[in-house]
Amino acid sequence: MANTDNNKSDFLLTDENGKDIHVNLLGFADYEEKVYVLCAPYKSEEEEDAGAKKKRKPLRVIVLRLTYEEGEPKFSFVEDEDLCARVLDVYYDRLLDEGLGG
DSSP, X not given: OOBOGGGOOEXXXXXXXXXXXXXXXXXXXXXXXXXXXXXXXXXOHHHHHHHHHSOOOXXXXXXXXXXXXXXXXXXXXXXOHHHHHHHHHHHHHHHHHTTOOO
């Protein structure tokens, strides 16, 4: 499922156990000649508005590695926390370089 309303992209990921996870696409990062996709658990605008009134929780980020098999994209979850941290650093550095960091 994909939705691009208001420049947001959300879709469903299915894990290895068949469980669907609704996520928002944050962006992409290139690290060590590999492409990674960064997503956050989906929150509707109503949930975001309600959350603004409560204490904010840290953003949970899902890091996926993008590969191609027979010309088709394949996404795999990155479970190595150190690798996730390095990919996030690359992503945040790019945001800062582009002036989107605040």
